[in-house]
Each structure stands twice: as C-alpha cells, then as structure tokens.
Amino acid sequence: MGKSTSIRVAIIGAGPRGTSALERLLAHAAAQTGPVSLHIDVVDPYPAGPGHVWQPGQSRLYLMNTQSFYPTVIPEDPRLAPPLAGATFDRWRAQQQLDPLPFLTPDELAELKALGSRDFPSRALYGRYLRCTVADLLEQLPDGVTVVFHETEALSARAAADGGTAFDVGLAGGASLAADSVVLALGHIPSKLNIEQRELKASATQLGLRYFPPAVPADVDWSTIPAGEPVLVRGMGLNFFDVMGQLTEGRGGKFVDAGPRLEYQPSGREPLIVAASRRGTPYRAKAALDGYYPSSVTLRYLTEATLRRFETAGIRPGFDHDLWPLLHRDTLWAYYSTLVRSQPGAVPDQAAFLDDLDEALRPHAHSSTNWEDAVESVLAVHVGPRHRLDLLGLASPLSGRSFASRAELDAAVVDYLLDDARRSALGEQDPVKMAIGALHHGRAVLKTAVADGGITDESWVAGLRGWFESFVEGLASGPPALRSEQLAALARAGVVSFVGPDPRFSVDRRAGRFTAVSPWVGSPPLTATTMVEALAPGNRVAVNDSPLLQQLLADGMVRPRLMMSAEGAPVQATGLDVMPHPYRPVAANGSVSEGLYVLGLQLSSSQWGTAIAAEAIQPGGPFYASGQRTLRDADEIAQAVLGY
Structure with a gap:
C-alpha cells in the first residue's frame, strides 16, 4: 500500500456493486505481505448486500430474469486476488439444500427445496444470498481492516476542508465521514419524470385519479389498485410481469395445469389489467436451455x-x-x-x-x-x-x-x-x-x-x-416461458386485455379518466381511473433525483457524457463521463476527479449492459470476457484505492 499509513474509503451503495467493491478491497488487503491499515465505510439506507432492489423480505412472486446457475458477486478469474469467502449463487443454493443456515425462513427453505440450477429464483432469495455473502466476508476480515455500515443516505461528497483526507461525505442527519477515496456504487437511482409523466401525474392529482410512476416494483403498494376495475398498464417488459403477478396470484388467484394448457382461477379480487406497449406484445420468453447460451450455436463471424x-x-x-x-x-x-x-x-x-x-x-x-x-x-x-x-x-x-x-x-x-x-x-x-x-x-x-x-x-x-x-x-431478455403461458391464461380468463401497437395515452378531463387507444384496433378508447407505468426508473444521470449525484453535478465534480451524432450535434448520454481504468469521473472543467470512482449503472455511456449481474463460469459452456467485467472493474478500483 502506497497512499498513506492508514487508508479510509467510503463505498456509497451497498447493493451487489457495493458488495463487489467491498469484497475486492478485502481480497487485496488480505493479499498484502506487510501490515495493513484500512477502514471502509459502507453507506446505504438499505442493508448491505441486497441494497434497495434485492431485499429478502419482498414478495416471492418477483423472479430474477436469470437462472440459478448465472449470477455471482464472487469473481472466478484466477488472475485476480483470491476471494476470502463466498461463492456463486448456484453453489450457495446447493450448499443450503444440503446444510441450510439456521436463520433461513420457512419461505426461503421451501423455495430452496424446489429450486434447481436451471430454475429462476426469486429476487428475495438472491437478496438472502447477498446478505450471507457479506456476513461471510465480515467473518474473514484481514488484520488491520475495519468495516462500518451506515444505514442512511449519503447526501454529498466534497473536497475536505482540512486537507487531512480527500473527501468529506455528508450523511442524512448531519453527520459526515472522512475518506481518502469514494466509490460511487449507486445502483438504480430515482429519476425525475419526463414531461408526459409529469402531466399525467398532475392530472391524476387534480382529478382524483391513481397514477403510479416508474418505480422498483417492491416499493409499490399494489393493494391500493381497486378490484374489479380496469387499470391501464404501460410497458410489457420485465416490470410488467411483476405487476401482473401482484395483481393476480398476489391477490389469491391460482394457475392450474389443465392438460394441454394452463388455466387461471380468479379470486375475484383482481382488477382488469389492460396492457400496452409499443409493439403491442410482451418480450419473447427465454428458451429452455441447459446453460445461459445455447450449446448448438457458435458464433462464426462476430467473435x-x-x-x-x-x-x-x-x-x-x-x-x-x-x-x-x-x-x-x-x-x-x-x-x-x-x-x-x-x-x-x-x-x-x-x-x-x-x-x-x-x-x-x-x-x-x-x-x-x-x-x-x-x-x-x-x-x-x-x-x-x-x-x-x-x-x-x-x-x-x-x-x-x-x-x-x-x-x-x-x-x-x-x-x-x-x-x-x-x-x-x-x-x-x-x-x-x-x-x-x-x-x-x-x-x-x-x-x-x-x-x-x-x-x-x-x-x-x-x-x-x-x-x-x-x-x-x-x-x-424476456421472462421464463411460464410467464407467457400465464399471461395467455389470464387473457383467456378475461383478467387481461391489450391495447394494441403504438398506443397513445391521455387524460379525458371531462370524464375524469385516463384513456388509451391504438390506431390499429377498431375499438373505442379504453378508460380507467388507475394507470401504472410498468417501467424501471430511467437511470439517466442528467435527470436523476439523487441528492448526492445532484450535488456532484452542481459542484462540477462529475458531468454527463456528451456524444456527437452523425449530424455533429451533441447528444447527452445516459451515464457519467469517465476516464478508464479504473473508472474515474471527468469533472465539468475536463479534469479527472482523483480519488472518486464509479462502478455499475452510471457507466452506461462507457459500457453497454452494465445492469446485469456478473456471470458465473459454467463448466463446458462458453465464457465471454464481458461476463465478469463488473467484478474486474471492482478489482481495478480496489487496487487504485490501496495504492498499487
């Protein structure tokens, strides 16, 4: 270690990316031959490991979009410092089936009992894996390393006034942390609504309607949507199936295998779900495969x-x-x-x-x-x-x-x-x-x-x-095929209907209702007093609703990346402007913000596909360099923080 006799680092964000940063810091600290003095502060309003999205207490109807064999927060690259503890999710799953931890809940034990390597786990169970991984890491702390978790929000990160450390990190409630380095592992950040969404929300407030803007599905109180009434749902991507599950099975309905096809038995508490997307259909379902990639397909040209x-x-x-x-x-x-x-x-x-x-x-x-x-x-x-x-x-x-x-x-x-x-x-x-x-x-x-x-x-x-x-x-990137069969069953049961391609949404102020219509369907507009945006928050840094990111932008410590279109016009991209490697934000004046690092979703203008979890290596299957890219990013940050 070369930066100082004692190093202090703040990791802001305690979800999977923050967990990866913590894991890599501990791995490299343990690999040191000399004495180590490292203090790590981890800041997040939500418990470390799951962070916001993967909380173990959420509904088990929320499924991951990848099978058990896919995700990991523990690297398997022999070129990296060996991990102190932890395993891939699939190895953790298999271990819990053989020797379950004593604190697992009955629901977790029941899911584990039926969960195979090719099955899609609940987000709640993946959250339990993440919490267990953090606990395992803390049991293996190297000598000279301390970790403190702060379950609160970081509001600011500014240059330290006393010059003793590089940053003062301001926390909700008025406390602050001193840090030599700050790792921004912010994950999904709230975004400001676009113009149309703001207008819909304002109209809903004025007319007494219910409008649900883009949100993490587990944050939404779905019980407030009335039974027996239509609800307009915009978006038929992955969030749509979360909404669908909460408003059907989540209300006591049941899917029954009726021979050649699935049937739905309503509970009577469902609303009429009216679903819309630009294509008019949901994402295509994933194929039933033994691995993440089909073994019969080998790329011949794009290699x-x-x-x-x-x-x-x-x-x-x-x-x-x-x-x-x-x-x-x-x-x-x-x-x-x-x-x-x-x-x-x-x-x-x-x-x-x-x-x-x-x-x-x-x-x-x-x-x-x-x-x-x-x-x-x-x-x-x-x-x-x-x-x-x-x-x-x-x-x-x-x-x-x-x-x-x-x-x-x-x-x-x-x-x-x-x-x-x-x-x-x-x-x-x-x-x-x-x-x-x-x-x-x-x-x-x-x-x-x-x-x-x-x-x-x-x-x-x-x-x-x-x-x-x-x-x-x-x-x-679609759901398990079971979701397509369930949606078909719901449509046959009269619980779900569709708007059609190229839908247009508006508010009929005279009738006091939301409306939706497709130009390709010869029916009157559909109306409802409730509308749901089945979309994830935008994750555009320029329109974020995060106090920390807003402060960093306002102080010129970071800036959104600008790209040039074919016409030569600047286009504001979704992520931060960064300098690799490791990823450090570029300040408003073009300088590089030393000691400040970016990991995960806010790299969306330098990397593509950063939202997905790291890919575990599958025996006998293809493995691409991009599969564990985020874990290598965390490794590079850890090395820079520790001064080598």
Whole structure:
C-alpha cells in the first residue's frame, strides 16, 4: 500500500456493486505481505448486500430474469486476488439444500427445496444470498481492516476542508465521514419524470385519479389498485410481469395445469389489467436451455478474434457498418442450420443449401452484389417462404396487421404467446429461438467491442442505442416461458386485455379518466381511473433525483457524457463521463476527479449492459470476457484505492 499509513474509503451503495467493491478491497488487503491499515465505510439506507432492489423480505412472486446457475458477486478469474469467502449463487443454493443456515425462513427453505440450477429464483432469495455473502466476508476480515455500515443516505461528497483526507461525505442527519477515496456504487437511482409523466401525474392529482410512476416494483403498494376495475398498464417488459403477478396470484388467484394448457382461477379480487406497449406484445420468453447460451450455436463471424483483428488493423468499427452485419450473419446461420437439423423436410437438398449459404455469408467482397443479396439468392433456390426468417419482424409480431375489435386483438396476442412458449419449450430444436440465441451470444461479444469508445459516438447513438438495444432486449431478455403461458391464461380468463401497437395515452378531463387507444384496433378508447407505468426508473444521470449525484453535478465534480451524432450535434448520454481504468469521473472543467470512482449503472455511456449481474463460469459452456467485467472493474478500483 502506497497512499498513506492508514487508508479510509467510503463505498456509497451497498447493493451487489457495493458488495463487489467491498469484497475486492478485502481480497487485496488480505493479499498484502506487510501490515495493513484500512477502514471502509459502507453507506446505504438499505442493508448491505441486497441494497434497495434485492431485499429478502419482498414478495416471492418477483423472479430474477436469470437462472440459478448465472449470477455471482464472487469473481472466478484466477488472475485476480483470491476471494476470502463466498461463492456463486448456484453453489450457495446447493450448499443450503444440503446444510441450510439456521436463520433461513420457512419461505426461503421451501423455495430452496424446489429450486434447481436451471430454475429462476426469486429476487428475495438472491437478496438472502447477498446478505450471507457479506456476513461471510465480515467473518474473514484481514488484520488491520475495519468495516462500518451506515444505514442512511449519503447526501454529498466534497473536497475536505482540512486537507487531512480527500473527501468529506455528508450523511442524512448531519453527520459526515472522512475518506481518502469514494466509490460511487449507486445502483438504480430515482429519476425525475419526463414531461408526459409529469402531466399525467398532475392530472391524476387534480382529478382524483391513481397514477403510479416508474418505480422498483417492491416499493409499490399494489393493494391500493381497486378490484374489479380496469387499470391501464404501460410497458410489457420485465416490470410488467411483476405487476401482473401482484395483481393476480398476489391477490389469491391460482394457475392450474389443465392438460394441454394452463388455466387461471380468479379470486375475484383482481382488477382488469389492460396492457400496452409499443409493439403491442410482451418480450419473447427465454428458451429452455441447459446453460445461459445455447450449446448448438457458435458464433462464426462476430467473435472476439474478429475484434482483435479490428484492433490490429487500427480500425474503430461502426456498429451498423461493421459489427451488426457480422452478427446478422451469425443469426441467419443459427436459424437455417437449426432448421435443417430439426426440420429435415423444410429443405430438400440440405448439404447443398448449407454449402451455398456458407459461401454467401462469408465476409468477403462479392463482385457485383452485397452479401444480403447473395443470401436471398440462395434462399430463393432452397427454402420456401413459410420457412424464411424475418429477423427484424420477430421483435414486432403484430407489425402490418390491424384488428377490427379488441377481442380479435386479444386472440392474436394469445396465439403469439402460446406459439412463443411452445418454441421456448423446444429449446435448441427451434430455429427461431436459436436465431435469438445467436443474438444473445453476440450481445456478450458486443459488450466488449463497444466499451470505452470501442465504436464511434454516432454508431453508439444511432445504431447500438438507437435501434439495436430495444430490438435485442425484446428478443433475448424476456421472462421464463411460464410467464407467457400465464399471461395467455389470464387473457383467456378475461383478467387481461391489450391495447394494441403504438398506443397513445391521455387524460379525458371531462370524464375524469385516463384513456388509451391504438390506431390499429377498431375499438373505442379504453378508460380507467388507475394507470401504472410498468417501467424501471430511467437511470439517466442528467435527470436523476439523487441528492448526492445532484450535488456532484452542481459542484462540477462529475458531468454527463456528451456524444456527437452523425449530424455533429451533441447528444447527452445516459451515464457519467469517465476516464478508464479504473473508472474515474471527468469533472465539468475536463479534469479527472482523483480519488472518486464509479462502478455499475452510471457507466452506461462507457459500457453497454452494465445492469446485469456478473456471470458465473459454467463448466463446458462458453465464457465471454464481458461476463465478469463488473467484478474486474471492482478489482481495478480496489487496487487504485490501496495504492498499487
């Protein structure tokens, strides 16, 4: 350690990212050969480990979006300092099944008893894992290291007036902490409402309506939504299924396996859920796989070796021009090679087709045409229209359709849900799910490709964030297939109905109701006295509602990142402007804020996909460099804090 005889560090945020920072500091302190003097203050209103989102006491109907084998806060990279304690979530789960901790609740024991490696755990149980991990770490504190937890909010972090330490961290209630370094592991921060949301909220207040803005689902009192009345729910991503569960099973309803399909038995306390999204449908469900990535899909074009070739050639790739064409090829190969394998009758001359497709997909210059035209020529010869892949159309299954009535729309959405669940059950035998599987593989490679200015600003703004992010999220980040089957059952039971694509929301002030209408559905507008935004808070630093982040911005210690569009206009990005590595914020005057570090969601303008948990290494499965990137970020911060 080289910074001082005694080092003080404040970690602001005690969720998974803050836990990773704590774990790495302890690991490196333990690895020191000489005496250690390190004091760590951890500041968060919520208990350390789970932080805000993963509290163990929340409803067990809130499920994680990844299976048990996926998440970890303990690194498995042998190049990093070895951890003092802890394990991946899956190893912790297996250990609790063999020898459960005495303080686990009956609900936790019941979930663990039935939970397999491929099952989706509750967020509550993952929160218990995080709390246990922190407890295990504290039992292994190296000599000379002290840790103090402050269950309060950090309101400010300013340069220390006395010059003895670098920062004074102001806490709610008036106390302050002295620190040589501050780690911002803020996680999900509240955001200010946009103009439309503010207007809806103001109208609700004036008219006596109920408006639920974007929020962490466990923070919402769902019991205030009346039974038997319609409730407009905007958004059919992952938060939608949280809302759906609370308003159905959470009110005593039951799903029953009725032979070929799931049925819902209402309790009578449900509202009528009226669901809306831009596509008109929810995210596609995950396929049933043995691992996080389908084993039958191997990327051939968008590979980490390809990224190294770009780097060696001095090429800074563009997303639409260089990266997406490679992933597009991988997706087409995954689809059609699976089609040949799983449906032999779909392609008469399989060997010739795959040879011709392989040649057409090769990323070389075709003399008089581009590769997409070459692929179309091959498909025209070998594959009938019924078996062709409409890749972009997968994300918008209702595109190009109109509906004479709401009943017709609801029936179409149910058909989509059941077809998607059927495909998920086929797993590696379904061509569509394997095309999505290639996108999923490719997303892991893209996280490495685009990080830290790996692509041009205009590519980031117009390509990666402009269209690809929402496209791939809707296909590859969906819920378990069971959720699709449940939603279909709820629609058949009359508990859920749908608005339709491209919905428009407003307030009918004369009637005193919210309204929603789709231009593609020939029915009167839907109305309700309750509206729910089934969306996560925006996590845009420029419109945050965090006192600490607002102070840092106001004092010029941090700034949002600006990116240049293709037209040369500055575009304010979602995250902080930072200097790697480790990530330190850039101040308003362009200097680097030494001793201040950023970890997690506020890196969203330098990294892509930082919201997801670190990926545990799966034996026999592919592992991408991006899988444990956040743990390496925490490791770099720990080394910098300790002075080496």
